[in-house]
Amino acid sequence: MVPMITAENLTKRYADHLVVDTVSFTARPGRVTGFLGPNGAGKSTTMRMLTGLTRPTAGRATVLGVPFTSLANPGRHVGVLLDAAAQHAGRTGREILTVSAQLMGLPSRRVEEVLTLVGLTPAESRARTRTYSLGMRQRLGLAHALLGEPAVLVLDEPANGLDPAGIRWLRTLLRSFADSGGTVLLSSHLLREVEAVADDLVIIGGGRIVAQGAVADLLATPGTQVHSTDDLTLAAVLAADGHDVSPTGPGLATSATTEEVGRLALTAGVVLTELRPSSSTGLEQLFFDATAQHGREEIPA
Numbered sequence: 001m002v003p004m005i006t007a008e009n010l011t012k013r014y015a016d017h018l019v020v021d022t023v024s025f026t027a028r029p030g031r032v033t034g035f036l037g038p039n040g041a042g043k044s045t046t047m048r049m050l051t052g053l054t055r056p057t058a059g060r061a062t063v064l065g066v067p068f069t070s071l072a073n074p075g076r077h078v079g080v081l082l083d084a085a086a087q088h089a090g091r092t093g094r095e096i097l098t099v100s101a102q103l104m105g106l107p108s109r110r111v112e113e114v115l116t117l118v119g120l121t122p123a124e125s126r127a128r129t130r131t132y133s134l135g136m137r138q139r140l141g142l143a144h145a146l147l148g149e150p151a152v153l154v155l156d157e158p159a160n161g162l163d164p165a166g167i168r169w170l171r172t173l174l175r176s177f178a179d180s181g182g183t184v185l186l187s188s189h190l191l192r193e194v195e196a197v198a199d200d201l202v203i204i205g206g207g208r209i210v211a212q213g214a215v216a217d218l219l220a221t222p223g224t225q226v227h228s229t230d231d232l233t234l235a236a237v238l239a240a241d242g243h244d245v246s247p248t249g250p251g252l253a254t255s256a257t258t259e260e261v262g263r264l265a266l267t268a269g270v271v272l273t274e275l276r277p278s279s280s281t282g283l284e285q286l287f288f289d290a291t292a293q294h295g296r297e298e299i300p301a
Ligand SMILES: Nc1ncnc2c1ncn2[C@@H]1O[C@H](COP(=O)(O)OP(=O)(O)OP(=O)(O)O)[C@@H](O)[C@H]1O
Pocket: 014, 017, 019, 037, 038, 039, 040, 041, 042, 043, 044, 045, 046
């Protein structure tokens, strides 16, 4: 599949501070790509470079095959939410959307559609955005990103400030957007949310990519958890067949697959009482392992 977003050796330096360092990745249609990293890792700067707001010191970024700034009527192709607080405080939500709809050549009914989609009430849409809560600003920012019915969404911390119902709604929205062929690049600190919705991950620390790939591959832990009526014999036959084996309280953890364990147990005449693939590491553990060198010192309680 043709990648919809590409970063090729993207690099940004401010004075002597290398903020983004040769970052390369792709985000593909039909998939949600989670973009993770500790505070200050360079996520927002990367997203700003992808959307033409910050000029890279080196490297290249494309959206739909071209630099963002070369897109005619970009809002019809790419929905961007970078800073929900950066909305005109003196305008109402409806005014902001109406102006953008006119600039994009969209019918005014599209404003109503996105307001309904993001759950902003008619009264809220007629209030000036300076009176909005963070969650309402975020919903307006999402409405703005979705306005032009884009094929690509670039969203920096879109769940920030949303209430639990809003977070669940956003997850469903992003999933169905990707399932209908859209491309989503999503940064977030909510690891559970990312784990629930992302298909691919890009993790950065200190401006560099520290892990990337499909969530299923990154979180898969090969191996098997097994318990039998004779774990000593089973451990011996597993080890003799070249597999790693370690005791785990009751039972054994081994690098062998469930099928390999089953076959060896059968040959050895050992009765299995439990046999299952090892559980996944979980995104939180992967995140901390990948970014260990780049995290902040733990703050003493
Ligand atoms: N315009 C700028 N001038 C100088 N330094 C900058 C500028 N913009 C960002 N930085 C620095 O670049 C680094 C990365 O910032 P960035 O906002 O991209 O990180 P982030 O991963 O989005 O962080 P967070 O999770 O806190 O939002 C930070 O150290 C920040 O201070």
